[in-house]
Amino acid sequence: MNRREFLLAAAGAAAASTLSFSGRLFAAPANTPRFLLVFLRGGYDCNNLLVPTGSDFYYDSRPTLAIAKPDANNPDSAVALDANWGLNPVVRDSLYPLWQKKQLAFIPFAGTNDLSRSHFETQDHIERGQPVGVNGNFRSGFLARLSGLLTGVPAIAFTDNLPLSFQGAARDIPNIALKADPKAHFNERQAAILAGMYKGTSLAQASADGLALPQSISRDLRDEMVAASRGAPSAHNFAAETRRIATLMRDQYRLGFVDVGGWDTHVNQGSTKGGLANNLKNLGEGLAAYADALGDAWNDTTVVVLSEFGRTFRENGDHGTDHGHGTVHWVLGGKVAGGQIAGEQMAVTQANLFQNRDYPILNDYRDVLGGMFARLWGLNQSQLQTVFPQARPRDLRLV
Numbered sequence: 062m063n064r065r066e067f068l069l070a071a072a073g074a075a076a077a078s079t080l081s082f083s084g085r086l087f088a089a090p091a092n093t094p095r096f097l098l099v100f101l102r103g104g105y106d107c108n109n110l111l112v113p114t115g116s117d118f119y120y121d122s123r124p125t126l127a128i129a130k131p132d133a134n135n136p137d138s139a140v141a142l143d144a145n146w147g148l149n150p151v152v153r154d155s156l157y158p159l160w161q162k163k164q165l166a167f168i169p170f171a172g173t174n175d176l177s178r179s180h181f182e183t184q185d186h187i188e189r190g191q192p193v194g195v196n197g198n199f200r201s202g203f204l205a206r207l208s209g210l211l212t213g214v215p216a217i218a219f220t221d222n223l224p225l226s227f228q229g230a231a232r233d234i235p236n237i238a239l240k241a242d243p244k245a246h247f248n249e250r251q252a253a254i255l256a257g258m259y260k261g262t263s264l265a266q267a268s269a270d271g272l273a274l275p276q277s278i279s280r281d282l283r284d285e286m287v288a289a290s291r292g293a294p295s296a297h298n299f300a301a302e303t304r305r306i307a308t309l310m311r312d313q314y315r316l317g318f319v320d321v322g323g324w325d326t327h328v329n330q331g332s333t334k335g336g337l338a339n340n341l342k343n344l345g346e347g348l349a350a351y352a353d354a355l356g357d358a359w360n361d362t363t364v365v366v367l368s369e370f371g372r373t374f375r376e377n378g379d380h381g382t383d384h385g386h387g388t389v390h391w392v393l394g395g396k397v398a399g400g401q402i403a404g405e406q407m408a409v410t411q412a413n414l415f416q417n418r419d420y421p422i423l424n425d426y427r428d429v430l431g432g433m434f435a436r437l438w439g440l441n442q443s444q445l446q447t448v449f450p451q452a453r454p455r456d457l458r459l460v
């Protein structure tokens with residue numbers, strides 16, 4: 062391109078960088094709590110991840126989707142966790158070792174009391190963190206409010222655009238998408254031209270920071286990925302992304318958000334093979350890679366995996382599942398009190414289904430996260446009400 066075209070394109074890119082990376086770069090203190098929220102967009106089918114193997118109703122309800130009861134002679138059977146629950150075998154090599162080390166817990170019958178069963182409405186409701194039926198601020202996310210209460214806890218979203226969870230913050234929250242090759246968009250000469258465009262203006266420092274972050278990430282992550290691989294081929298998709306996330310969460314940031322799509326499984330969902338199984342395998346490998354890449358910092362890390370809702374308990378006529386209600390949350394970390402199915406529970410029977418179709422909500426996500434945040438950062442009741450208005454924080458003692 063000619064100089065004029067380059068400057069026009071560069072100006073737009075610099076503006077985008079300014080919006081995304083306007084905060085100063087700095088390293089957070091070592092050994093402070095790290096928290097990463099992983100949002101599964103699309104409503105994942107929790108019943109084929111955490112399998113209610115002790116429920117005959119599960120097997121009656123899913124003639125083609127059910128995962129077999131644990132059987133040492135059947136590699137496609139569930140991996141037993143206890144007498145009532147098992148894991149989809151596609152995560153045998155990724156999540157199950159974390160369970161065995163007591164670094165992974167599951168919270169079934171979890172979620173929000175929002176009943177819209179709309180992906181967009183429920184996702185927005187969860188990210189806002191406000192009670193059902195209260196209009197509140199539609200551009201205020203609970204992670205933004207949490208960030209505003211914390212000192213020395215730099216936050217970041219690993220997304221193309223700033224998610225609602227982080228919108229409305231008192232200070233700028235950077236966001237960066239790491240799904241593609243983390244290569245800087247401009248070389249040093251081009252970056253110098255861009256910096257010169259803003260020299261002497263109020264945007265000078267912000268544009269400099271915006272240009273510096275991708276350059277730093279590009280260099281550091283390439284070195285990190287080569288060293289960590291030890292000659293082995295890199296993991297695909299989410300696993301590659303989480304290793305990049307780990308670099309930043311280990312060295313600079315302490316509060317993070319990432320979302321993963323593709324969980325809407327109305328047709329041909331599959332059980333141990335198919336679209337859902339592939340997503341679960343990919344997700345499990347990514348989380349295991351994240352733990353590995355963090356090294357010792359994994360001991361100061363908590364990861365929560367959640368989705369806007371679960372799926373219908375029964376499979377539909379297209380061998381899939383439809384929009385549901387209750388779901389299963391995951392809690393991972395080096396010092397998580399794992400190896401347990403946590404929170405309030407009930408028998409998995411037809412009589413206990415919500416509206417004769419879904420898991421009921423026994424563990425409200427706002428209450429559970431509120432209790433967790435209190436333990437991680439010592440927040441008092443007034444502060445917790447700022448993050449989750451009208452919530453009743455519950456300490457499940459997982460962190």
